[in-house]
Amino acid sequence: MTVHDDVTAAGQSDSTDRRVGGDTAQMPSEPAIDSAESADAAESVKPIHPKVSNSPEVIFRSLATAAGATIVAAIALIALFLLIKAVPSIGANHANFFTSPQFDTNDAGNLKFGIRDLFMVTVMSAGLALVIAVPIGVGIALFLTQYAPKALARPFSMLVDLLAAVPSIVFGLWGFLVLAQHLVPVEKFFNDNLGWLFLFKSGNISIDGGGTIFTAGVVLAVMILPIITSVSREVFNLTPRAHIEAAQALGATKWEVVRMTVLPYGRSGVIAGSMLGLGRALGETIAVLIVLRTAQQPGHWSLFDGGYTFASKIASAASEFSQALPTGAYIAAGFVLFVLTFVVNALARVAAGGKVNG
Amino acid sequence: MTATTLDQPIKAPAFRQIGLARRLRNNIATLVMWLCFAIALVPLAWVLIVVAGKGYHAVISSGWWSKSQFGVLPEQYAGGVYHAIYGTIAQAAVAAVIAIPLGVMAAIYLVEYGRGRLAKVTTFMVDILAGVPSIVAALFVFSLWISTLKFQQSALAVAFALVLLMLPVVVRSSEEMLKLVPDELREASYALGIPRWKTIVRVVLPTALPGMISGMLLAIARVMGETAPVLVLVGYSSSINFNLFQGNMASLPLLIYQQLSNPEPAGVARVWGASLTLILIIALLYLAAGVVNKLLTRNR
Numbered sequence: 001m002t003v004h005d006d007v008t009a010a011g012q013s014d015s016t017d018r019r020v021g022g023d024t025a026q027m028p029s030e031p032a033i034d035s036a037e038s039a040d041a042a043e044s045v046k047p048i049h050p051k052v053s054n055s056p057e058v059i060f061r062s063l064a065t066a067a068g069a070t071i072v073a074a075i076a077l078i079a080l081f082l083l084i085k086a087v088p089s090i091g092a093n094h095a096n097f098f099t100s101p102q103f104d105t106n107d108a109g110n111l112k113f114g115i116r117d118l119f120m121v122t123v124m125s126a127g128l129a130l131v132i133a134v135p136i137g138v139g140i141a142l143f144l145t146q147y148a149p150k151a152l153a154r155p156f157s158m159l160v161d162l163l164a165a166v167p168s169i170v171f172g173l174w175g176f177l178v179l180a181q182h183l184v185p186v187e188k189f190f191n192d193n194l195g196w197l198f199l200f201k202s203g204n205i206s207i208d209g210g211g212t213i214f215t216a217g218v219v220l221a222v223m224i225l226p227i228i229t230s231v232s233r234e235v236f237n238l239t240p241r242a243h244i245e246a247a248q249a250l251g252a253t254k255w256e257v258v259r260m261t262v263l264p265y266g267r268s269g270v271i272a273g274s275m276l277g278l279g280r281a282l283g284e285t286i287a288v289l290i291v292l293r294t295a296q297q298p299g300h301w302s303l304f305d306g307g308y309t310f311a312s313k314i315a316s317a318a319s320e321f322s323q324a325l326p327t328g329a330y331i332a333a334g335f336v337l338f339v340l341t342f343v344v345n346a347l348a349r350v351a352a353g354g355k356v357n358g
Numbered sequence: 359m360t361a362t363t364l365d366q367p368i369k370a371p372a373f374r375q376i377g378l379a380r381r382l383r384n385n386i387a388t389l390v391m392w393l394c395f396a397i398a399l400v401p402l403a404w405v406l407i408v409v410a411g412k413g414y415h416a417v418i419s420s421g422w423w424s425k426s427q428f429g430v431l432p433e434q435y436a437g438g439v440y441h442a443i444y445g446t447i448a449q450a451a452v453a454a455v456i457a458i459p460l461g462v463m464a465a466i467y468l469v470e471y472g473r474g475r476l477a478k479v480t481t482f483m484v485d486i487l488a489g490v491p492s493i494v495a496a497l498f499v500f501s502l503w504i505s506t507l508k509f510q511q512s513a514l515a516v517a518f519a520l521v522l523l524m525l526p527v528v529v530r531s532s533e534e535m536l537k538l539v540p541d542e543l544r545e546a547s548y549a550l551g552i553p554r555w556k557t558i559v560r561v562v563l564p565t566a567l568p569g570m571i572s573g574m575l576l577a578i579a580r581v582m583g584e585t586a587p588v589l590v591l592v593g594y595s596s597s598i599n600f601n602l603f604q605g606n607m608a609s610l611p612l613l614i615y616q617q618l619s620n621p622e623p624a625g626v627a628r629v630w631g632a633s634l635t636l637i638l639i640i641a642l643l644y645l646a647a648g649v650v651n652k653l654l655t656r657n658r
Contacts, residue, residue, distance in 0.1 A: 060555035064471055067463030068480040071529070074522060075483045078490065078498045085501040139394025147391045156395065163402050165640055167583025169611045170633045173618075174405045222401040229398070251373075253380055255387035276489065283491020286585035286611070290618065311493040311586070318590040321500065334497040338490065345489035349482065 082335040089113075089328025097332070101298035103313065105326035113329045115310070115336055117298050121213060122309040122337075124301065125288065126281035128217030129224055134274050136221075137228030141266075144229070145236040146258055157233065164226035172290035175219035180210025180291065187214050187304060203304035204295040211293030214303045219287055224277035231276060231352075235269025236262050268351055275348030279341045285311040310337040409633050416631025417638075427613075428597035433622040439632050441598040445609035446639070448602060449513050450582050453520035458574055460521075461528030468529070469536040470558055488526035495522040496590040504591070511592050513599075513607040519587035524577045531573025535566040568654030572647035579643035583636060585611035610636040 093111050095102055100114025144157050187207045194200040203212065243261040252260060289312035299305035308316065314330045314337075321327045376384075416422060422438040430437035464484075468477060499519040503509050539562050547557040563570075593606035594616045601607075608616075614632045617625045 057553050057555045060558070061471055064463050064467035065476070067460050068467035068472065068476065070460060071464055071487060071525060072476070072479055072483045074525070075486055075490075077502070078494065078522075081498055081501045081506070082494075085505060136394050136397055139391055140398050143391040143395045147388060148395075159402065160395075160398050163398065165579065165644060166402070166405055167585075167611065167633075167636055167640065169583060169585045169614055170405060170409060170637065173614070173629065173633060174401075174408060178404070178408050225398055251376075253376060253384035255384040256380070258387070279489040283489075283493065285491065285493040286589075286615070290615075311491055314493050314497065315586055315589050318496075319593075321590065324505070327500075327505070331497055331501055334494050338494045341489050341491055341494070342486055345486055346482075348489075349485050 078338065079335075082331055082338060085324075085328050086332035086335050087328075089325050090332050092325055093329070103308075103329070105317070105329045108323050108325045111325060111329055113332075115333055117307055118310045118313055118333060119336075120299055120301060121292070121305065121307040122282055122311075122340075124303065124305075125213045125216045125220055125292075125309060126278055128214065128303060129220035129281040130274060130278055132218065132221035133224050133228055133277060134270070137225050137273065137277070138232050138270055140225070140229045141232035141236055142258060142262065144233055146254070146262060157230075160229050161226055163222065168223060168284060168287045169290070171219055171223055172287035175215060175287060175291045176211065179219065180215045183215050183218060184208060184210055187212060190214075191304060198301050199303050201300075201302050201304075203302035203306070204297040204299050205293050205304070205306035207304050209293055211291055211306055212304045213292070213306070216288050216291045216309075217303070219291055220281045220284055223284060223287065224280050227280060228270075228273040228277045231273030232266060232270050235266040239265045268353060272348045272352035275344050275351060279344040279348065282309075282344065283311055283337060283341050284309075285315045288312045289315050310334070310340075406637070409630060409637060412627075412630035413632075413634030416627045417634050419631075422631065422635075426596065426598045427608075427628075430596070432620045433624050435624045435627065439608075439610065439613060439628075439635055441595065442608040442610045442613040442632065443635065443639070444598060444600070445513065445607045445612070446582055446636070449516045449520060449588075449607075449609060450578050452514065452517035452602060453524055453581060454574070454578050456517070457521045457524040457528055457577070461525050462532050462570070464525075464529050465532035465536055466558060466563075468533055470554070470562070484526050484529050487522065488530070490522065491586075492519070492523055492584050493586040493590070495519045496587040498522070499587070500590050510604065511606075512604055513592055513602040515591040516587050516607075516609075517602070519591060520581040520584060523584060523587075524581050527577035527580060528574060531577065532566070532570050535569035535573065536562060538569070539565045568651050571654070572651040575643050575647035575650065579640045579647075582640055582643075583611060585615060588612040589615065610639075 089111060090097055093113060095104075095112040095114050097114055099116050100112065101117040102112045102114055103118070104112040140160060144153050144160070148156050184207060190200045191202060191207060195202065205212065239262045243265065244257055247257045247261050288309050292308065292312060293306040294308070295306035299307050310333050314334055317330055321330070419435070419438075421436070423443070424440050425436075425438035426441035427437040427439070428441075464480070468480060468484075471477075472480065496519045499515050499522075503515050503518060504511060509515065543561055543565060544557055547561045548554070552560070588609050588611055592609075592612070594612050595606035595608050599605050599607045610632050614629050614636075617628045617632070620626075620628075
């Protein structure tokens with residue numbers, strides 16, 4: 001086949017330049033170098049063939065482009081299909097979708113569902129996870145980039161990344177069967193001493209059971225630690241050497257160097273990492289489903305409430321997805337979750353300015 | 359006695375000791391950084407020790423790796439998770455067969471061809487897809503495949519949801535590896551008159567291969583622990599089902615979730631045993647990724 005005609009503009013001008021540039025004396029030696037592919041190489045030094053065949057190049061390029069477009073289409077389809085399935089149920093809803101704390105889908109003819117409680121529990125648990133995980137994650141990232149002995153930095157960061165390898169259901173088991181009982185005294189302490197604040201007042205389930213938003217938040221914090229750490233680490237590593245050395249030359253201590261050069265430089269990365277972590281925490285399903293207890297009463301913004309997040313509510317009802325209208329109610333909740341994570345992830349990307357991937 | 363006066367420098371020293379407050383703050387900061395790292399290791403070690411300690415009895419029991427739960431009563435210490443291991447591996451494998459070619463081609467598009475509007479949108483959408491919660495991916499497959507196209511629940515539907523979760527990971531890691539291939543290699547190939555597509559297939563891809571393979575193994579390991587899709591898209595079966603297109607199929611996360619509602623001590627033992635099995639399989643894939651990376655890079 002004729003190879004020369006397939007070359008792109010840049011490649012072609014390159015090869016013709018050489019031929020014109022008086023290198024013709026060396027031309028015969030070229031096939032010898034590439035004797036392994038003698039057939040192709042021998043043809044490639046022949047003058048341009050009149051028969052032009054672009055088809056493999058075109059096919060390959062279209063395949064690659066189609067694969068890229070598939071991903072764009074996938075996101076569009078997710079939004080589209082969730083919406084298509086959710087709209088009839090929202091139309092048949094007898095309660096206010098945004099303000100009702102109910103989620104009653106047993107009677108298909110009298111659907112009453114709202115996302116108020118789901119939203120509250122989701123935001124509270126993800127928020128607590130963020131409050132715990134961001135300072136620790138940034139601390140770990142600083143430790144790995146600035147403080148850890150150089151030889152140990154790599155194995156240490158692999159250890160932190162291992163946290164991301166543990167399946168979420170195992171974290172859920174650990175949180176529910178092991179961690180929860182150890183957190184009860186901590187929760188009681190907060191409840192006794194800071195109970196005047198709405199966050200720490202007694203909630204709609206008993207603290208002794210352990211299955212509170214507080215426990216879920218701690219488990220989520222552990223789960224989002226690796227992503228916050230890895231994104232922050234990436235930007236801290238990019239701090240210009242000159243900034244650090246300038247601070248050192250002025251006599252700054254290590255902490256002052258970190259505070260004056262590394263932290264300001266990496267601020268966008270820390271924000272981006274936190275947003276990505278928030279996205280993960282908002283959408284985490286099974287760990288939250290296992291940890292959180294169900295509550296009879298609607299919650300009131302206390303960390304010691306029980307209930308469901310968007311994701312755990314959907315998963316808890318997954319075995320009952322048979323009738324279209326009740327299922328649509330859960331799909332509506334799923335659509336809200338999709339929009340929520342979409343916005344958070346888009347903000348993370350804007351904050352990072354495209355220089356970090358998590 | 360003049361020596362004593364000479365002991366005193368005539369000029370004040372240029373460098374003075376760092377003040378106590380600054381030194382203290384510096385030391386505290388160092389301590390805090392070490393503490394943060396230690397705090398991160400606590401849950402990791404805790405989870406692994408708990409799972410290994412509570413799970414190893416079940417894992418070394420006879421038949422754990424070769425029997426299913428067929429006909430095993432809730433309170434019986436018997437049977438194994440062979441059916442669930444098959445389900446976990448089969449679902450991840452089908453997902454990989456779809457997601458890897460698609461993801462690699464998308465990465466090739468982004469690195470080699472992608473210019474202009476579509477490339478920007480694609481990069482953005484890869485990031486968004488990476489953030490899509492697994493339950494949303496599962497709901498999407500449910501509303502498209504089962505609710506609209508009227509197919510039954512099956513392992514295949516789970517694999518479709520896993521594809522969505524795997525794609526961004528495959529694209530990202532492949533993209534990174536393709537970007538590491540030096541442009542000189544591509545230019546040398548073009549200079550020999552090799553067309554662009556052939557340069558990509560014969561020069562760029564083989565160079566990037568070791569990193570890409572280990573990235574894919576990690577992507578497979580990541581979706582193996584996903585529970586939300588199996589909850590929504592397939593039913594639990596206590597016996598082995600080889601058919602991906604029909605019927606219920608167990609998988610390790612689904613078995614764990616199903617056995618959680620079993621109050622018997624035997625059920626609890628199975629929960630921890632299955633957790634340990636899942637972690638072992640994932641650890642094996644991580645190990646394989648590391649070995650592949652090391653072996654293939656050394657041959658170069």
